[in-house]
Amino acid sequence: MHITDIMQGNSPTFSFEFFPPRTPEAADTLYRTIRDLESYMPDFVDPIPHLTCICHNEEEIEAVLLRYAKSAIGNILALGGDRPTGMAYDQSRDSFRHAIDLVKFIRRFNDSGAHPDRRGFGIGVAGFPEGHPTTPNRLLEMDYFRAKVHAGADYIITQLFFDNDDFLDFRERCALAGIHIPIIAGIMPITSIGGLKRMAELAGGARFPAKLLRALQHCQDDPDMVRRVGIQYALEQCHGLLENDVAGIHFYTLNRSDATRLIFDSLGIRRDRNPEA
Numbered sequence: 001m002h003i004t005d006i007m008q009g010n011s012p013t014f015s016f017e018f019f020p021p022r023t024p025e026a027a028d029t030l031y032r033t034i035r036d037l038e039s040y041m042p043d044f045v046d047p048i049p050h051l052t053c054i055c056h057n058e059e060e061i062e063a064v065l066l067r068y069a070k071s072a073i074g075n076i077l078a079l080g081g082d083r084p085t086g087m088a089y090d091q092s093r094d095s096f097r098h099a100i101d102l103v104k105f106i107r108r109f110n111d112s113g114a115h116p117d118r119r120g121f122g123i124g125v126a127g128f129p130e131g132h133p134t135t136p137n138r139l140l141e142m143d144y145f146r147a148k149v150h151a152g153a154d155y156i157i158t159q160l161f162f163d164n165d166d167f168l169d170f171r172e173r174c175a176l177a178g179i180h181i182p183i184i185a186g187i188m189p190i191t192s193i194g195g196l197k198r199m200a201e202l203a204g205g206a207r208f209p210a211k212l213l214r215a216l217q218h219c220q221d222d223p224d225m226v227r228r229v230g231i232q233y234a235l236e237q238c239h240g241l242l243e244n245d246v247a248g249i250h251f252y253t254l255n256r257s258d259a260t261r262l263i264f265d266s267l268g269i270r271r272d273r274n275p276e277a
């Protein structure tokens with residue numbers, strides 16, 4: 001099933017992102033989190049592979065796509081990918097430079113009929129409401145983005161953001177650029193100061209508004225208060241997005257369930273709204 005099929009029946013959608021665990025302990029945490037969140041009946045969770053251009057040549061990408069198709073994976077998030085750190089990396093080995101090249105390649109693969117769904121994979125791409133750091137020229141960036149979407153993307157999932165105005169403005173700029181596919185908002189509740197700092201590093205260029213920083217400063221490093229403030233902030237973001245007819249909200253769970261559960265409960269989302277998901 002394509003994400004866009006799900007979106008047609010349920011809008012806005014609610015979805016959770018998990019990442020592959022690296023240790024047996026992390027795997028236990030993930031399975032516990034999945035069990036905790038199961039009852040919230042999300043519209044979808046990743047088994048959406050994140051396929052990046054990094055460290056792959058064309059033959060390898062094709063082999064990966066064949067494997068996914070045989071496993072009846074329905075959707076792929078096509079990404080440029082971040083340069084790996086802590087290992088030697090030779091970009092000249094990669095066949096594709098930008099996510100648009102992957103989108104085009106997956107489209108061609110879809111046309112080959114190798115996928116059990118005759119439409120092939122549904123294709124998602126990443127969007128950056130605050131702009132992507134490597135293209136500071138925002139007009140040029142939107143040109144690249146439009147080309148990527150028009151190469152055959154079905155939906156967009158955004159990078160996390162902490163100011164809804166950034167998302168709403170991005171959505172409007174997309175519409176002005178002729179981009180009319182669903183845009184799913186990526187939300188990550190802050191649950192610790194350490195997590196905030198990690199995010200500032202990982203989601204390079206993310207803007208932390210004064211309103212959020214002020215609220216965190218009032219917590220005076222009390223971890224429980226930080227968590228409460230972070231969750232309340234994300235909850236208010238979700239309310240604002242729903243009031244503005246967001247197509248979907250995607251929670252970056254970091255493989256933990258507590259913050260997402262609290263937000264879901266406070267939003268009052270009925271658990272039986274999507275019994276077939």
Ligand SMILES: Cc1cc2nc3c(=O)[nH]c(=O)nc-3n(C[C@H](O)[C@H](O)[C@H](O)COP(=O)(O)OP(=O)(O)OC[C@H]3O[C@@H](n4cnc5c(N)ncnc54)[C@H](O)[C@@H]3O)c2cc1C
Nearest residue numbers: 050079080081082098099126132134135141144157158159
């Ligand atoms: C929802 C989501 C999930 C993610 N998951 C992962 C993951 O699993 N693994 C991972 O490594 N990273 C992940 N990332 C991070 C992402 O891969 C990086 O931020 C990457 O730098 C950009 O990815 P992209 O798909 O937007 O790349 P692209 O679309 O290729 O864009 C990257 C940069 O290149 C520029 N650009 C595009 N086309 C051109 C062109 N023709 N000429 C010059 N410049 C151009 C863009 O403006 C942008 O600045 C994720 C991001 C999001 C939002």
